[in-house]
Amino acid sequence: MDKRKWWKESVVYQIYPQSFCDDNGDGIGDILGIIKKLDYLKWLGVDVLWLSPFYPSPGYDNGYDISDYEGVDPRYGTMEDFERLLAEAHSRDLKVIIDLVVNHTSDEHPWFTAANVDKTAPTRDYYIWREPGSDGQLPNNWGALFGGPAWSLDRDSEEYYLHLFSPKQPDLNWENPKLRADVYAMMDRWLARGVDGFRMDVISLIAKPADLSDGPVGPSGYFDPRGRIAANPRVHEHLREMRQKALAGHDIMTVGEAAATTLEEARRFTNPDGSELDMVFQFEHMDLDGGETFKWNDQVIPLPELKKVMAKWQQGLEQRGWNALFWNNHDQPRMLSRLGDEGELRETSAKMLAVCLHMLKGTPFIYQGEELGMTNMCFASSDQLRDSESRNAYQRYTEDGSISKEDMLRYISLKSRDNARTPMQWSGNIGAGFTTGKPWMDINANYTVINAQEQKSRGDSVLAFYRELIRLRRNYAVIVYGEFVPDDLDNPDVFAYQRCLLHQRLYVCCNFTSQRQQWVPPEAFAGDDVELLLTNIEASTYLENHQLAPYEAVVLLKEE
Template identity: 35%
Template sequence: MDRPWWQTAVVYQIYPRSFRDGDGDGVGDLAGITEKLGYLADLGVGAVWLSPFYPSPQADFGYDVSDYRGVDPQYGTLDDFDRLAARAHDLGLKLIVDFVPNHSSDQHPWFVESRQSRDNPKRDWYVWRDPKPDGSPPNNWLSHFGGPAWTLDEATGQSYLHSFLKEQPDLNWRNPAVVDEMMDTLRFWMARGVDGFRIDVAHAILKDPELRDNPLAEDAGGFHKPMGAYDTLVHVHDKAHPDVHEAFARFRQTVDGFDAQERVTIGEIHEYDDLGRWASYYGTPTEAGGLSGLHMPFNFGLLNTPWTAAGVRAHVDAIEAVLPDGAWPNYVLGNHDERRLATRLGPESVCLAGMLLLTLRGAPTLYYGDELGMEEVDVPLDRRVDPWGFRSGVPELGRDGCRTPMAWDASPGAGFSEGAGPSDYWLPLHPDHESVNVAAEAADPDSVLSFYRRALAVRNASPALQAGSYRPLDDVPEGVFGFERAEGDDRRLVLLHFGDDDVEVAVPEAYRGAPVALATHDREVEPVGEVFCLGPWAGAVVGPGLTAGR
């Protein structure tokens, strides 16, 4: 396989506050992550993505950055980061970090200077405008977190733009000095061993230069969860202006041109109604034979797709149809903004979802704890901390339930911290942590974790599953999504059953007599005949090669 690492590696997202507390204060940190990197290497993932760890007042838990080239003291130091990067590379893991270019903290020195006066040299590093004559905001744009996207600064008489919290002023990406500073920041982290960047709300960095009002929505409604007043507008001017593609080309040139190492840019792109527009973020063909845009815009489509065979296949086929030549797809089923997979899809679907994610053509991203079957936690009101739920007026938007600490063992504190007790953890543990934890599941061959380990082993040994072609099967029963992956001599048949009954699938002749390389239930190594029976919410990978012994 002649492919860059980011096309074949499985990415594992870590929310640093919740993975492992190395200093005993109840908050996860870089030293704790470093301690557990061996677990990830043994699991079989190829890359680790860290959510923000930069200095921050923590108004939005690190997505309000006050220094783009440092480490927040509660997470450690730059030396701790260097040790983490070195350990990851020693274990053969790539390292991806979050990059937050749309906005900084209002406590960032740039913004502190910017708000001092209208003629300050940093004034144009942010988006400032005069209020309307009646004192109302410059336009009708709304913040994701509730209320207008503008806050009046009494000292200078102008309002600044913030697409999120008022503590998160938007940077002005039309100022060349801002762009140059951001590119230098990418170089800073690449020099410290970073292998790639997940770019937060990437499509939002460039808005309509005329700041025109957004039109009213005829039918208010969010994508995958209600967003209150924000859904009353059609967001055509406050994000994704066409010249954003020029910024992505600059990202790509900076990363590709840094040195001889393969690096990746992955953009958080929320485009759901027009997959062609989503695919445009890959960019256009270049003279060198590649594409000019992001290496991959994140594909969140499965998070909103009906959990049925027909729904999932329709989404996958639609993605395959819109990809530009040379583009590589990707899929996610969970992250730090969504309800836990096991809760959203149901615990009976956890292994089926894992098999889907790890066998589709494309780069998969796993969210920490999903490999254990962790469920959403109903965090008590007095323990909730996420500002989105508080400030938007839509409590359901609170994301605390999917960000709770990782459980490593069955001890009272679940092995998350050696110092602090559970009552001092920044968020409470999930209530079933005594059984849903790494130690317990590692010892149980029938656990969710054991299944994920087998699935990753099969994927990592199969060129077809890592990089092969995708061909959906039409001659399968209703409720079954079947497809074939092939690369050279390696061919795999994937059968996924979305339903509560038993179903029989006619096996293509080429796979009759072949072993079951992977199954959601106890079926590995069983050679298949003319018909294969799948139980409720069950899946199997059929094909020669490595089989996953229990």
């Protein structure tokens, strides 16, 4: 059995502060709003709160362009508010982890503004600069993930700086030991304030390779350098140094966002010896509908491919690492809209997706509103968009004529990051209980039907079901530590697997379709000593006829 750790047994709830709860009525979520909802989160049963950035930021990338790593953006409150949040959370036995965004800063961070003015500034080498190419143009053909080239020209110094995301987000130079020391010192000060760990944004990309040569051009018109960067072994050296100089001696949680990582690399990131990170977010399952190559489409994730990817990571990290389990986050459209049903079977399919994920091996992450079955937004106009990636894509592909405006809005409604960032739906009142003012972005029109107030009043709601899932996790060690054993990975309709630990065995089968499915469990789960531990169907007949109702999820328990 894996070594017991509190972060393995926890359930994490991600809060996107701007969209969670607005206390002062200015239309923007804030820290005092989060404090107001701590009792709700404690009631739900989660153990850890992950706060997306609340630091000072120009807001070009919704807070992931940070201009001060050790402050609180006035839109969200004050440092005193944050310290109160920590104290209030800890008094409820809720831990708090915060975002660490150290692949890049904002171009308004003092490090960059000083470097941009003076080539001899001490922080000039905190960033990655190159002279123009031999033709006087870009240093290479690398593309930025938010569109356009990955290099921008500083006209004062006549040198280009690297930005893997936006020109407003210059990449940091992790080869500079002074930069690393400043980052570790900053982390140490947050730990001294009492935070319980870090979610590390695109941490797999911090170590840039010596090879900055051109690469093959993809659909964007540029080379996507993530694969080359994520494979750079220097990242492991940096993380081991970080563990020694910033994290040693602290009983905390660390989870890294590992874009373009491989299974072998993930084993190194999450080595059980604790030398680097506790777990990583990998995105192979998120990219099965075209996201890795070109996300603006209406492709659907194929279930057999999804199952094979999930099984690969479940089995590949067995005893060699730890999985971070997620369907949703601030960068992903709502999984309910991708693989579930937005109509009459919305709640049933939302519960099925929850079972499928939470019964896997790893630490589950719930993104705000997921526990309600919140859905994607239907964007009727580009004026509704707030996400820089989506705005840039809309402008580019509609202006060059490659995608019509109607199709692009449809693709954005399916795939945009803005789908995750619509305000939290607390009630059916005007403002959805999120704000008494004008919200910073439009609220999904279905808030009158889908909201926490209504669901908390029902024992059969999606919210109540998530609460039961979390309770079961506390009561059955097999859910946390049991080995994963897949079943029929090629079946296009049902996702089924076993979990095995000592004398406990679970069998999980989830119908991903709107049709009834005949699904016979393994012989070991066919006897009278098998218990129906959980189902999302009120009058399930699965034990009698082995038929799964549309979007039904079943968990069988056998104790030997």
